[in-house]
Amino acid sequence: MSASPRLVEVRQKVLKRNDLLARELRQRFQAAGVYVVSLVSSPGSGKTALLEKTLSLVRPNARVAALVGDLATDNDAVRLRRSMALVRQITTGTVCHLDAEMVEKALADWNLADLDLLFIENVGNLVCPSSYDLGENLRAVLMSVTEGEDKPLKYPTIFNTADLAIITKADLAQAVEFDWDAARQNINAVRPGMEVIALSSKTGEGMDRWTEWLLDAARRPFRCK
Amino acid sequence: MHELSIALSIIEGVEEEIARRPGARVTAVHLNVGPLSGVVKDALLFSYGLACEGTSLEGSRLKIEEIPIVLYCPVCRQERSAHSMQRLCCTVCDTPSAEIRRGSELEVSALELSSVGADL
Known part of the structure; x- marks a missing residue:
């Protein structure tokens, strides 16, 4: 009987299972020709409002669907269904983020080939979703002008893992004396070179650029992470 | 959490x-x-x-x-440490870089x- 411990080298990613599943999902999306965009932000930044507006704006030009994650209620799905797009709620219970398995289950009976664009609205949380790859092609992080310009500095990881930053509620910028330059600088400091789109889902300001950008991205060849 | x-x-x-x-x-x-x-x-x-x-x-x-953050600096053309998570710039020449190699x-x-x- 040996009592001395021995060290065994292992190289194992902790989220290996999620990463593998996300890779499989990405391959399925690619094969079906559907472009997948996930939205992350803190609660109340306007993910659902942006999605509501986006779904109705792009529906004439693209076949769109959305998965929406929340801890509880299907309020968001009910709101989004008004756009007539295919919508499914993922209720996570106490889990603070979506993972690849939840996405896979939620998509089970959907024919992905019938879609051009799929949105995944994550649970409102700027911390936990950053670690979980969902197989998306693009991760957009939202921050609203009412949250303050330093949001990226407080939550650098989620901004760092995103591909696009969207500043929402632009119509309120003046009222809260939002400093656009500081916000852009902060985003650039935590994720150098990331594109920033400013918009208001309420007034429609900036929505053109966002929807053009989306439709253009959906037409481009797939980028594999 | x-x-x-x-x-x-x-x-x-x-x-x-x-x-x-x-x-x-x-x-x-x-x-x-x-x-x-x-x-x-x-x-x-x-x-x-x-x-x-x-x-x-x-x-x-x-x-x-x-594990500390290491990024690839396009100006120094080599891997460098970063100032911080809040400032992903090369610690030698201060160039921002999104090319994260470690961290x-x-x-x-x-x-x-x-x-x-x-x-x-």
Whole structure:
């Protein structure tokens, strides 16, 4: 009987299972020709409002669907269904983020080939979703002008893992004396070179650029992470 | 806080690994954690203890090594350290870079095993 411990080298990613599943999902999306965009932000930044507006704006030009994650209620799905797009709620219970398995289950009976664009609205949380790859092609992080310009500095990881930053509620910028330059600088400091789109889902300001950008991205060849 | 989910994933992965080594008992798990992994060390240490209860890893220790951020600097044309997570710039020439080479790690690097008689 040996009592001395021995060290065994292992190289194992902790989220290996999620990463593998996300890779499989990405391959399925690619094969079906559907472009997948996930939205992350803190609660109340306007993910659902942006999605509501986006779904109705792009529906004439693209076949769109959305998965929406929340801890509880299907309020968001009910709101989004008004756009007539295919919508499914993922209720996570106490889990603070979506993972690849939840996405896979939620998509089970959907024919992905019938879609051009799929949105995944994550649970409102700027911390936990950053670690979980969902197989998306693009991760957009939202921050609203009412949250303050330093949001990226407080939550650098989620901004760092995103591909696009969207500043929402632009119509309120003046009222809260939002400093656009500081916000852009902060985003650039935590994720150098990331594109920033400013918009208001309420007034429609900036929505053109966002929807053009989306439709253009959906037409481009797939980028594999 | 998703550190409990992370702790459960660590245990799942380690149990798979030791299933191939009959008679081995895990006394410690070595984990590499980068600041860009989004994981908080103290929260993970706390969750790990809870998550291990009732598993074969109960009583084991989690040894976390924090991995600093390394980015590729396009101006220096080599890997450099970064000022901070809030300022992803080369510490030598101050050029911003989004090309992260290290610092996102969340991986088990080694296991400390004690044998209960059998071959490991």
